[in-house]
Amino acid sequence: xxxxxxxxxxxxxxxxxxxxxxxxxxxxxxxxxxxxxxxxxxxxxxxxxxxxxxxxxxxxxxxxxxxxxxxxxxxxxxxxxxxxxxxxxxxxxxx
Numbered sequence: 001x002x003x004x005x006x007x008x009x010x011x012x013x014x015x016x017x018x019x020x021x022x023x024x025x026x027x028x029x030x031x032x033x034x035x036x037x038x039x040x041x042x043x044x045x046x047x048x049x050x051x052x053x054x055x056x057x058x059x060x061x062x063x064x065x066x067x068x069x070x071x072x073x074x075x076x077x078x079x080x081x082x083x084x085x086x087x088x089x090x091x092x093x094x095x
Contacts, residue, residue: 007052013066015044044070044084052092060092 050064
């Protein structure tokens, strides 16, 4: 919003990707150690909130905080929806 040096932004964000999870855990019932190593697919939906400060027309600095939900398809996580958050600090140069 606004055309000045300070601007506020609010908007959705979607992230989809694939990562690699390595998990070590101990089963207290059997007394055995387990090591899980596999690929995992994830989906995140965030609501981003932040401010942008424009020092000059070509250079801006932005800080953002986002909250949302994520779903990770991985055996140990039981594919549940969970809350997630993120923070970022960016320097933007337009040329």
